[in-house]
Amino acid sequence: MADEEVVVLGFWPSMYGTRATIALEEKGVKYEYREEDLSNKSSLLLQMNPVHKKIPVLIHNGKPVCESLIIVQYVDEVWRDKAPLLPSDPYQRARARFWADFIDKKVFDAGKKLWSTKGEEHEAAKKEFIEILKQLEGELGDKPYFGGERFGFLDIALITFYSWFYAFETFGNFSREVECPKLVEWAKRCTHRESVSKSLADPKKVYEFLLGRIAG
């Protein structure tokens, strides 16, 4: 498809924004990335996502698509010829959607308790967070990717949290290698992909960003 204008409004540490760029990279779609200052949102962001006023927004030929998992599905449906992201089987599609929704409902909310709680509450938060990782590891099983032999929708949904793992692990005082070694191997496999390595924020920088936010 020629003469297409594809713009992504994002914010560098966002695990949601990064999903949009990985999906576009997988499809080989050219796009312009615009970094948003969330303390001073652009008029374009407010105009394109008036309901939530949040990144990411994918703007395709002037029309906005909002919410990261909806963006990934949209990208998959528009650029169908290359790198299918969702499985073709309806049951497997439902399953991928279920676990992506699980990630959105659980991972960040549980993760942020790792730096916002102390004492017993922190111990409970750590236990909860590790349990979530183990549930995800259970869904991965012995497959190379959540998508099976192929990197796909659910891989994109989760790998963008990779940038946050150093922070989760450090604040949580646990070792991901000990707790979820298969997930660590999966993440390495994903980060070897150019689509992923180009898009992900540096985990140490995310940690520093977070320290700044906590202090600030």
Place this chain on the structure above:
Amino acid sequence: MADEEVVVLGFWPSMYGTRATIALEEKGVKYEYREEDLSNKSSLLLQMNPVHKKIPVLIHNGKPVCESLIIVQYVDEVWRDKAPLLPSDPYQRARARFWADFIDKKVFDAGKKLWSTKGEEHEAAKKEFIEILKQLEGELGDKPYFGGERFGFLDIALITFYSWFYAFETFGNFSREVECPKLVEWAKRCTHRESVSKSLADPKKVYEFLLGRIAG
């Protein structure tokens, strides 16, 4: 498709469970409905949705699909020949998914404040709830259905809240006819469909159920 076994685990006042049965009715799929006692969940529910332990669950030939909007998409993808629910155009699909997600993020959380708050907080809750309705009415515009000329995915996502409107309106002390007349007309149109009228709980019974819960 013959010899298929389709079971829905639901709970009569649930706006989420009802989405599954409306989708199946639209497609003309025969199914068995099993009412769950949420204070004493069946071993089948716990086995079929071990992650969230929630209704609705659609069990299709022994395999579970969980989360209501995922179920509706699954039903649409498996029984493709009749009554398409999601639009065929990717942009319109993304838009329908966006507003369905908006409903799930906003309507119930805002609605329950109508019976759990007092005074100024209640006034703010009422204002917030009416604003959400107006946003949805804006998306409907002058179309007969959210799906355009055809009843579809987003119509299913919202109409199941109809059973709760008497409660929202009574606790919120507002008139839906005054605040969102187009949405009222749309709802009437939807409830004339057999798929909807067969599935929806009686609004007065939902109100009484809620009074019992509040008292209880």
